[in-house]
Amino acid sequence: MQKFTVSFLGRDCPGVVSTVSGLLSAAGCNIFAATQSLLLGEFAGIFMVSVDDALTQEALQGELQQGLAKAGMDLSLIVRPTHEEEWGKSKRCEPFVVSADGTDGEGQIAKISRVFTRHGVNVESLRAFLGEGGANHALFVFEIMVPDSVDLGRLRRELVCEGQSLGLRVSVQHRDIFEAVHRIGSF
Amino acid sequence: MLSDREVTNTLNMLRNEHLDVRTVTLGVSLFDCVSHDLELFIANIQAKIARYAQQLVPVCNEIGAKYGIPVVNKRISVSPIAVVAAPFGPEGMVRVCKALDEAAREARVDFLGGYSALVEKGFANGDRALIESLPDALSQTERICSSINVASSRAGINMDAVALMGRQILGAAQASADQGGIACAKLVVFANIPQDVPFMAGAYLGVGEPDVVINVGVSGPGVVRKAIDRLLERGTNDQGKPLSLLDMAEVIKRTAYKVTRVGEIIGSEVAQRLGLPFGVADLSLAPTPAVGDSVGEIFQSLGLSSIGCPGSTAVLAMLNDAVKKGGSFASSSVGGLSGAFIPVSEDSSIEEAARSGRLSLEKLEAMTSVCSVGLDMIAIPGDTPASSIAGIIADEMAIGMINHKTTAVRVIPVPGKHAGEEVSFGGLLGKATIMNIPKGDASKFIGLGGRIPAPINSLKN
Incomplete structure (x- = not known):
């Protein structure tokens, strides 16, 4: 068996999930991991599938493309071989949440995330909330995994400094505090 | 993945609503330091406190930074000194108090509590010595807090102790007259004192507590007030119906849950890092003089023109x-x-x-029958007779004894000042206008001494 990662991107409407999962099934794909998300009416879905060794990447791409056209779905499609290696699996990491808020400006996400890259910190989730705290207000929430080897104090200082130069207030907090405050844990 | 509400709500609590961990208090038992030799005893207690408190401040700061929640105060509570230093007289007690002050300074904590005596049913020698030493001990030290438990629901009220405390509070005020009687701000008289309270000035480590333990005090009046204000702004409850007090109680309850969780997570981690057991999280709405960090403002949000007006006790x-x-x-x-x-x-x-006169001592007393402490940080005229202070204490102790709850009195008779004048204690202790005290003479009643017996409902065995 070989594994592929298939991603779909396009306008959301009722039937999108049903269509793409149906096409994968018809192409002989067994879905072993899936996630989907919506952003301002745009659908994005990632499916990890295992298929028979006889089915090539190009053949799967072609078959799915045809199926989408036939179903009248305006979705972009990418098929890639799945990599078994996952970043951070071999490292001891702690989850942190970095929130940056202030007046919206150019290049803010790029400059903040450059600090993460410098420290070898991986961003697992990024969301931007624009205009919700008033006109021109921006709030960026990065959920990051910080390896134990990273100097947290230094990372925090650099993020705060970078934030100041961008007109953003930056907080760095361990993720557990958000869960502790808002969620009733399971046993 | 966290939801945007979870993130923004937590950020608001921190940035705009004064959410913090008010105190991490390291409890240290001093029973194994006991000696008949004063110098040896002092060396023992300083060594034990230093051993466990050395890492307290840096670890609290580190954990506070990790979660983005400041740990504002780091404190120490110790076994009641009247018990562990029982062989010593008043002068020896003052020496012990100074040694504790030095230990607190070295550990870089802002207060150390436990210069305490438990005398609800009578005095042992150590209790008398400690109480006698209070004016000197508290005026000659900076960071030591004292609590004297003079009543309990099981034992009744030790009126001899009440009378004595009336005199000693005046004595402590006189001894610190140059600072507005500040020694009294570090001295509380209790009924039913809890053994594990992390807040000052009442913190001490009870006899049944572990050898060393971490207790945490969380506050958050600002968070509660803002939560109520947000609900009022929305105008309806979860079912879309007009708001009632039931909804207010619900939002306070939910907010208290969130704030307590913060205390617990930080307290447990500090305890784990120090290799000590975690004791309790004490969620008390403890205000600071900062605007927006006030319990009084909650009363206004709940519809009263001011704390003290009719309805205040119910709220x-x-x-x-x-x-x-x-x-x-x-x-x-x-x-x-x-x-x-x-x-x-x-x-x-x-x-x-x-x-402004909207809140009187009498109303405060009524309110203490339904809240967690008592008459707290109240400046009274410096010429108040000791018997009147004792009378105020007796009233408050009676509320605690009968209602099976903690009550306390921390009044400051400000030397040379009269009702209406102002006094400033600085920092967290704030400033106060001196309040009128009820008129009349309690001296004969207080002079009777003895004990007010425990109430009938204490006979539970």
Whole structure:
């Protein structure tokens, strides 16, 4: 068996999930991991599938493309071989949440995330909330995994400094505090 | 993945609503330091405190930074000194108090509590020595807090101790007259004192407590007030119906839950890092003089023109109860006082109500029958007779004894000042206008001494 990662991107409407999962099934794909998300009416879905060794990447791409056209779905499609290696699996990491808020400006996400890259910190989730705290207000929430080897104090200082130069207030907090405050844990 | 509401709500609590861990208090038992030799005893207690407190401040700062929640105060509570230093006289007690002050300074904590005596049923030699030493001990030290338990629901009220404390409070005020009687701000008289309270000035480590333990005090009046304000702004409850007090109680309860969880997570981690057991999280709405960090402002949000006006006792009863319910759901280790504090000088809104005459001592006394502490941080005229102070203490102790709850008195008779004048204690202790005390003479009643017997409902065995 070989594994592929298939991603779909396009306008959301009722039937999108049903269509793409149906096409994968018809192409002989067994879905072993899936996630989907919506952003301002745009659908994005990632499916990890295992298929028979006889089915090539190009053949799967072609078959799915045809199926989408036939179903009248305006979705972009990418098929890639799945990599078994996952970043951070071999490292001891702690989850942190970095929130940056202030007046919206150019290049803010790029400059903040450059600090993460410098420290070898991986961003697992990024969301931007624009205009919700008033006109021109921006709030960026990065959920990051910080390896134990990273100097947290230094990372925090650099993020705060970078934030100041961008007109953003930056907080760095361990993720557990958000869960502790808002969620009733399971046993 | 966290939801945007979870993130923004937590950020708001931190940035705009003064959410913090008010105190991490390291409890250290001093029973194994006991010696008949004063110098050896002092060396023992300083060594033990240093051993466990050395890492307290850096670890608290580090954990506070990790979660983005400041740990404002780091403190130490110790076994009641009247018991562990029982062989020594008043002068020896003052030496012990100074040694504790030195240990607190070296550990870089802001207060050390436990210069205490438990005398609800009678005095042992150590108790008498400690109480006698209070004016000198508290005026000659900076960071030591003292609590004297003079009553309990099981033992009744030791009226000899009440009378003595009336005199010693005046003595402590006189001994620190150059600082507005500040020694009295570090001295509390209790009924039913809890053994694990992390807040000052009442913190001490009870006899049944572990050898060393971490207790945490969480506050958050600003968070509660903002949560109520947000609900009022929305105008309807979860079912879209007009708001009622039931909805207010619910929002206070939920907020108390969140705040307690913060305390528990930080307290447990500090304890784990120090290799010590975690004791209790005490969720008490403890104000600071900062605007927006006030218990009095909650009364205004709940529709009263000011704390002190008719309805205040009812509001406080609801507030105190909702805080306890939210806190007890959030943690199985809730302890200490866990309720609402109403310290006059430490709360800008309560102080303003007292200054303008909207809040009287009598109303404060009524309110203490439904909240977690008592008459707290109240400046009274410096010429108040000791018997009147003792009378105020006796009234407050009676409320605690009969209602099976903690009550306390921390009054400051400000030397040379009269009702209406102002005094400033600085920092967290705030400033206060000196309040009128009830007229009349209690001296004969106080002079009777003896004990007010325990109430009938103490006979439970």
